[in-house]
Amino acid sequence: MPIRHIVVAYDASPPARRALSFAAELAAAFHSSLTLVHAIHIPVTPPEAALAGWAELLAAEERAGEALVDDAVKGLQKRGLTAVARVVVGAPAEQVAEAATGADVDLVVAGTTGKGAMARVFLGSVTTRLLHISPKPVLVVP
Ligand SMILES: Nc1ncnc2c1ncn2[C@@H]1O[C@H](COP(=O)(O)OP(=O)(O)OP(=O)(O)O)[C@@H](O)[C@H]1O
Numbered sequence: 020m021p022i023r024h025i026v027v028a029y030d031a032s033p034p035a036r037r038a039l040s041f042a043a044e045l046a047a048a049f050h051s052s053l054t055l056v057h058a059i060h061i062p063v064t065p066p067e068a069a070l071a072g073w074a075e076l077l078a079a080e081e082r083a084g085e086a087l088v089d090d091a092v093k094g095l096q097k098r099g100l101t102a103v104a105r106v107v108v109g110a111p112a113e114q115v116a117e118a119a120t121g122a123d124v125d126l127v128v129a130g131t132t133g134k135g136a137m138a139r140v141f142l143g144s145v146t147t148r149l150l151h152i153s154p155k156p157v158l159v160v161p
């Protein structure tokens with residue numbers, strides 16, 4: 020079975036970096052292309068969203084997100100891999116699942132935990148949700 024295109028859920032945490040390394044190995048072996056998806060999720064209620072400064076906060080988060088994924092994509096491209104990144108705004112699992120709906124996407128790769136990792140948590144909330152809603156097989160890298 021070909022693995023043409025791999026979507027990687029990426030929050031730049033150590034577990035997500037491990038997941039990306041594994042995805043890169045797979046991509047090299049199967050000649051797949053990679054899409055990194057980094058979701059910016061600022062949980063706000065409508066009154067807070069209306070406050071001055073919220074748009075600036077979001078813009079700053081987007082710039083930081085772009086810098087994170089650009090760094091990762093450059094590393095992949097240096098290894099001769101075909102990789103692009105998408106910085107999106109919204110709930111991470113939903114955004115990753117949405118990115119995986121493309122007909123050529125064969126696999127989704129995520130870490131067990133992420134930035135909010137606590138030792139007692141086995142699977143973070145993003146990966147747990149992704150396992151429930153992903154339209155494609157999900158590979159969870161410990
Ligand atoms: N904002 C995000 N955008 C894209 N992928 C993400 C994002 N956050 C997490 N992920 C993916 O999900 C994996 C698990 O992270 P998750 O957020 O579920 O765990 P956590 O941060 O330890 O716990 P929680 O967020 O529930 O407190 C990460 O390794 C990464 O692959």
Ligand SMILES: [Mg+2]
Pocket residue numbers: 133134135136143144145
């Ligand atoms: Mg998290």
